[in-house]
Every structure is written in C-alpha cells, then in structure tokens.
Amino acid sequence: MDWRQRSAFAWCTYVRITRTNPFAGSRSWDRVALFRLGGGISWRACVRPLAIACLFAVLSASHLEAQTQSDEEVTPVPLLTGSSGFITTFNGGQPDFHPIVTPLVLVPIGQRWLFETRATFETDLAQVPGRNGYHGGPLQKEVEYAQVDFIANSYMTVTVGRFLTPFGIFNERLYPVWIRNLQTDPLILPIGIGPSNASTGAMIRGGFKAHPKFNINYAAYFSALSTVTPVNSDRFAGGRAGIFIPSARLEIGGSFQHGLQDARSNAFGFHALWQPPALPLDIRSEYARSLAGSGYWLEGAYRLTQVPFHQNEFRRTQVVARMQQYFVGANVNDALQPVNIRLFEFGLNYYFIDGLKASTNYGRRFSTAGNGNVWTMALTYRFLVPLGHSGGE
Numbered sequence: 332m333d334w335r336q337r338s339a340f341a342w343c344t345y346v347r348i349t350r351t352n353p354f355a356g357s358r359s360w361d362r363v364a365l366f367r368l369g370g371g372i373s374w375r376a377c378v379r380p381l382a383i384a385c386l387f388a389v390l391s392a393s394h395l396e397a398q399t400q401s402d403e404e405v406t407p408v409p410l411l412t413g414s415s416g417f418i419t420t421f422n423g424g425q426p427d428f429h430p431i432v433t434p435l436v437l438v439p440i441g442q443r444w445l446f447e448t449r450a451t452f453e454t455d456l457a458q459v460p461g462r463n464g465y466h467g468g469p470l471q472k473e474v475e476y477a478q479v480d481f482i483a484n485s486y487m488t489v490t491v492g493r494f495l496t497p498f499g500i501f502n503e504r505l506y507p508v509w510i511r512n513l514q515t516d517p518l519i520l521p522i523g524i525g526p527s528n529a530s531t532g533a534m535i536r537g538g539f540k541a542h543p544k545f546n547i548n549y550a551a552y553f554s555a556l557s558t559v560t561p562v563n564s565d566r567f568a569g570g571r572a573g574i575f576i577p578s579a580r581l582e583i584g585g586s587f588q589h590g591l592q593d594a595r596s597n598a599f600g601f602h603a604l605w606q607p608p609a610l611p612l613d614i615r616s617e618y619a620r621s622l623a624g625s626g627y628w629l630e631g632a633y634r635l636t637q638v639p640f641h642q643n644e645f646r647r648t649q650v651v652a653r654m655q656q657y658f659v660g661a662n663v664n665d666a667l668q669p670v671n672i673r674l675f676e677f678g679l680n681y682y683f684i685d686g687l688k689a690s691t692n693y694g695r696r697f698s699t700a701g702n703g704n705v706w707t708m709a710l711t712y713r714f715l716v717p718l719g720h721s722g723g724e
Contacts, residue, residue: 407439408719416508416711428456448477473561476529487537496530497550497571498523498586499617500602509713512632513678513692518657519626521666522619523588523598530554531564546575566591580606596622611636623664628655651678672698686713
C-alpha cells in the first residue's frame, strides 16, 4: 500500500464505532476529513456539514479495510495533521496580520485506544506608532486539548483528559481555519464552552440507529475546575444530542449545561445543519442562551458548481452569507460582548487545490456602542503526514 492508504487505514481504528452511525464517536472535522486520502472523497465532502462527511468517510473506510484485510493485516500508524493560515483583519481601516499554525497529532494504541492532541501557535503583526513596517507580539502557545479515547463498542466512546466542550457545533466541528466558511467567530461562541474552549474531565459519546430513517448521536460530559493558565476550565456538567436524517441531509439537536460553581446557572442551545439534496448549499445555524448572554447565527454557503460557463473557476468558488445577533445577559462575561450587537457578513471562498483556500469577507456591525465595518482576508492550508510505516507493508 502507498502512504495514502496507510494514512486512511490508521484512522479507521478511531472511527470503527461510526460503522453503525455516521455520528458515533466522530469529534471534529479536521479528523473526519482524513478519509479523503484513502477513499477518494472530493474536497467538497471535507468541508460540508458533519453528516455528509462522516457518511462518506464510513463508506471509504469500510471499502479500504475490506481490501486490506483480504491481503494482509495492517498496523495503524500515527498521523500529524492540522492547518495553517495567514489571516488579515481590518477594523476601522487599520490592518492586523495574524499568522496561525494548528498541528494535530493522532496516535492509535492497539485497536481500541487513541491518543490525540491539538496545539495552537499564533501571533499578531501590527503597525507600531513611530516605527516602520509591521512588528509581531509574543508567540502565543496553547494546547487546545489532549485526550485519550477508548472505543468501548459500536455505540460508545469514552474520553478522559482535556477535550473540546461539546456545546453546540461550532467549537467542535467548524472551528479550524481551513474548515470554517467565514474567518470571524460567531458572537455566541463563548457560551457553554468554558474559559479556554475546553473541558478537563471525562466524556462519553456515540450514536445508534434509532429508526430506519434516522440516527441519534449523543455526548455527555463532566468538567472539573482548573485555574492553571492556559489550560483553565470551569466546573460543570452537560450533554448534547442530535437527530440525523440521511435522506434529507439534515441534523437537528440541542445542548444543555449546568454550572457546578459560582451561580450554578444553566445554559442551553439548539443547532441545525442542512444540505438540500438538489443544491450545493450548506445551511448552518445555532442558538445559545445563558445568564451571561444569548443570541443566534444563521449561515448559508453556496458552491457555484451549477453555473454553466467558466465551470473550472466557478466550481472552486463558494459564496457565503451570515447573519447573527447577540443580547447581553444579566451576568456580564468578559469573554462575551458588553453590548447588544447585530452583524451581517458576506464572503467569498476560492479553493485552489485540495486543502488550499483563499477567502475574504466583509461585514457591517450595528451596536449601541457604535456601528462599524469588519473586513477579513485569509489564506489557509490543511496538511497531513503519516508518522510511521504500516506493519503489513
């Protein structure tokens, strides 16, 4: 087998649980997209909502494993994957350059265990008064998560360590720069995910086929209090559940969280992902509410594959629009905005090759603190490198 097949098979160990349900055990888009190498899935499938990407991934993994098992046993190998990007933001006409690298390491241990961790290295380049050119600040380094997964059976995966909080969908599935359609974060993103976007504790997750026409996916977690920066986390418990309807390419679900410190307040939210079968259109939406604030975002992304002229250029082009609104709550949180905000954004993405994307978006922000424009440009790249050789080669 060549290195592409070894890479895909190495990842089959982790998603063994997804053979019953596309959502079972799947955690993040940057991992799901690894199947593209082994199964010949298009770049389009890698950036679609989780339902379709996971479904294609399972089909590819099943075909690949059947082929390899008929020849010889193959040992999974570790993978280094992730993304890099150069993001430029203009606020009030002043540019801010933001390079970022996010490596992700996957280490399978036997047939049921997996260690995975993701880190971020980033800095800001800005003009300094009285000096020429752009100057960078200190390099910011952070381990976003480091966890051990145990695949208990076809319906459950047990996770311990530091993991992305499964509240809503953006934090887990859409956060990496090469996946998201717009480079700006939703205003409600900090609700429910903790002070550093992650939890420290334990989680169970998985899925099952509840009916011939739909599947159910779930996650339940507990996070302990940690005051060590930058791996701090709050003490809370919560869960998320969703229903996936393959024939309609639709997922709807909800999240709930109960705080176990300070005010011991609750947070809840809803999410929806839909791809109309007849159109190359992605529709995503979230709503979240807590004592600190509430709001929603609604996003649509249309790939111009149906344009009858200049098809080579338009099939690589995607237009995006997002509307969102945020309302300040009773307990103001430093991670959230201090005023009510409405934000409208429009963007354009162009995919040069598999993994390399250029994007730009413009938005208009309306708030009680004043109105303003937001303009962002970015160049992002997704990489994948196998860290070893297959035992069956």
